[in-house]
Amino acid sequence: MARIGRRFPQVFVAIYTGSLGEISNLRQFGFWLLNRSAFEDLPPDKPNEAGVLLSIDPDSKAAGMVFGYLLDPFLDESDTFDCLSRAHAYWLEGRYADGIVRALAHLEGVLARRSRHARRDPEHFQRKVLPPAMMGDLVRRIRDGHRAAEALPDGEEVTP
Amino acid sequence: MRRSARLPGMWLVAMTCAATAQGASWKEPELPAWGEGERQTFEESGWVAGALLLTDETIPDERGEEQAVASDAALDIAEPTADEIAETEDPNGEIPESFWPAYFEKRPDTFLVDPQDLLSPVDYRDRLAFLDYHASDSSIDLFVYLIKGGQEFPGEVREEELVERCFSSGRPAAVVFYFLGAPQRSTIALSPSLTDAVSSVEQRRALDSSVMQALEKTDPVDQFEAFLVQMSIRIYWMERMIGTERADSANELSPVVAKQASESEPSLAAKLEPYLHAVRPHLPMVFVMFSALITGCAANFVFRRKLRYRFPDFDVEPRLGGAHAAGIGAVISFASASLPPASQRDQVPDYLRRM
Numbered sequence: 290m291a292r293i294g295r296r297f298p299q300v301f302v303a304i305y306t307g308s309l310g311e312i313s314n315l316r317q318f319g320f321w322l323l324n325r326s327a328f329e330d331l332p333p334d335k336p337n338e339a340g341v342l343l344s345i346d347p348d349s350k351a352a353g354m355v356f357g358y359l360l361d362p363f364l365d366e367s368d369t370f371d372c373l374s375r376a377h378a379y380w381l382e383g384r385y386a387d388g389i390v391r392a393l394a395h396l397e398g399v400l401a402r403r404s405r406h407a408r409r410d411p412e413h414f415q416r417k418v419l420p421p422a423m424m425g426d427l428v429r430r431i432r433d434g435h436r437a438a439e440a441l442p443d444g445e446e447v448t449p
Numbered sequence: 450m451r452r453s454a455r456l457p458g459m460w461l462v463a464m465t466c467a468a469t470a471q472g473a474s475w476k477e478p479e480l481p482a483w484g485e486g487e488r489q490t491f492e493e494s495g496w497v498a499g500a501l502l503l504t505d506e507t508i509p510d511e512r513g514e515e516q517a518v519a520s521d522a523a524l525d526i527a528e529p530t531a532d533e534i535a536e537t538e539d540p541n542g543e544i545p546e547s548f549w550p551a552y553f554e555k556r557p558d559t560f561l562v563d564p565q566d567l568l569s570p571v572d573y574r575d576r577l578a579f580l581d582y583h584a585s586d587s588s589i590d591l592f593v594y595l596i597k598g599g600q601e602f603p604g605e606v607r608e609e610e611l612v613e614r615c616f617s618s619g620r621p622a623a624v625v626f627y628f629l630g631a632p633q634r635s636t637i638a639l640s641p642s643l644t645d646a647v648s649s650v651e652q653r654r655a656l657d658s659s660v661m662q663a664l665e666k667t668d669p670v671d672q673f674e675a676f677l678v679q680m681s682i683r684i685y686w687m688e689r690m691i692g693t694e695r696a697d698s699a700n701e702l703s704p705v706v707a708k709q710a711s712e713s714e715p716s717l718a719a720k721l722e723p724y725l726h727a728v729r730p731h732l733p734m735v736f737v738m739f740s741a742l743i744t745g746c747a748a749n750f751v752f753r754r755k756l757r758y759r760f761p762d763f764d765v766e767p768r769l770g771g772a773h774a775a776g777i778g779a780v781i782s783f784a785s786a787s788l789p790p791a792s793q794r795d796q797v798p799d800y801l802r803r804m
Contacts, residue, residue, distance in 0.1 A: 297758050320769070320776030337773035355778035358765040367794075370779035374790035380783040404758035411761045418765045 319355035362414035598630035616640035632663035655683035
């Protein structure tokens with residue numbers, strides 16, 4: 290965890306271990322915890338948006354991983370699933386620490402690759418987080434273009 | 450009839466009597482003699498035909514016996530020293546002492562020991578090549594000491610002691626003392642590692658067989674060649690016999706056999722020696738390049754450890770009312786080994802996916 294914080298100065302990793310009790314949905318719990326919690330041992334320049342939260346419930350034998358908006362363009366559900374998969378064999382045997390280390394090592398590699406990719410081609414990731422309004426404008430402009438073509442007087446041909 | 454048979458006999462008697470009477474009256478013709486002043490005339494002309502033979506005087510060589518003795522006395526030749534006399538080769542004596550070190554000092558470096566140069570260089574090379582080939586093809590080396598046919602071993606040297614001293618270590622060996630021109634005098638001895646495995650009867654049989662092959666030839670060199678060929682064959686049979694005994698007595702003979710097997714194959718160092726010899730001149734360059742490579746890898750490792758990764762900060766539209774995160778992420782269950790991660794991959798409800 291400290292190494293990830295050192296190599297990725299914007300990012301931090303938090304881990305929650307414990308029984309969730311009546312909360313049956315681990316994904317919802319992670320979503321709630323990352324949005325509502327205050328991490329005391331973090332510097333103030335690291336908001337929760339930059340966090341990666343790993344939640345492990347030893348009773349229900351389930352684990353989840355959520356991340357904040359900072360990493361939203363760079364990670365997706367399959368990346369976190371791959372991280373958890375690396376730890377699956379260890380957690381089956383109850384070796385939670387080893388599984389966590391293995392999952393975070395994989396996460397470190399994924400983040401490094403995405404960071405390099407983002408430095409080369411930031412637009413690739415920016416397109417993934419375009420606001421819906423901008424996407425709507427784009428669709429509207431395309432449709433407007435088609436309507437303009439339909440409004441042309443009869444006899445005129447539109448060259449393809 | 451009877452009268453006619455007597456007639457040739459009478460004629461024969463009559464002729465014999467006539468011949469005897471004539472022989473008694475025959476006189477040897479006199480030798481020609483010089484006329485008065487005739488010889489002097491020839492001598493003045495410079496040459497007298499038959500003067501050397503046709504004379505009553507003695508032949509100069511016969512006559513000059515005393516002169517020859519006088520001329521011999523005039524030659525000043527040093528008499529041989531005591532050492533030279535001692536070292537004078539006696540074809541039927543012991544091996545000269547000057548050859549003892551080459552013969553008996555240590556285990557020979559080559560399979561053919563011929564310090565007396567009894568073989569011509571060509572023959573020596575051919576026989577040595579054969580013995581080298583034998584050594585490469587057999588686990589038992591064949592060492593041959595070549596000795597003159599009439600020579601004897603020095604009294605100070607015993608063959609058994611020589612073999613035991615020189616052939617106790619190293620590859621198993623059969624040692625043959627071959628007398629050139631007298632193959633029947635040859636003897637054989639096996640190194641100590643083989644004496645238990647090969648009986649003396651079998652050794653004698655191999656030697657006799659080789660001698661028989663040699664005696665079919667007349668030339669000493671051909672004899673030697675035939676001897677070696679047959680001895681090599683017999684050593685092959687010795688190997689086979691040792692192998693059979695080894696198979697019969699599983700573990701008993703294993704030390705000898707293992708030793709032979711390990712020594713028959715060239716060691717790894719010997720195999721790599723040609724390559725090392727070729728590479729050795731380039732070792733400093735290789736060392737420098739290898740050091741540079743190691744340094745580069747270490748620098749790259751340090752650089753990567755100190756490398757900091759940053760992400761561009763994009764504006765992300767908050768979703769699902771989350772101020773900091775939108776709940777995107779995976780969940781995995783590790784309750785059962787029968788539920789692998791691969792079967793849990795597609796599990797995110799649609800309402801949680803990013804719009």
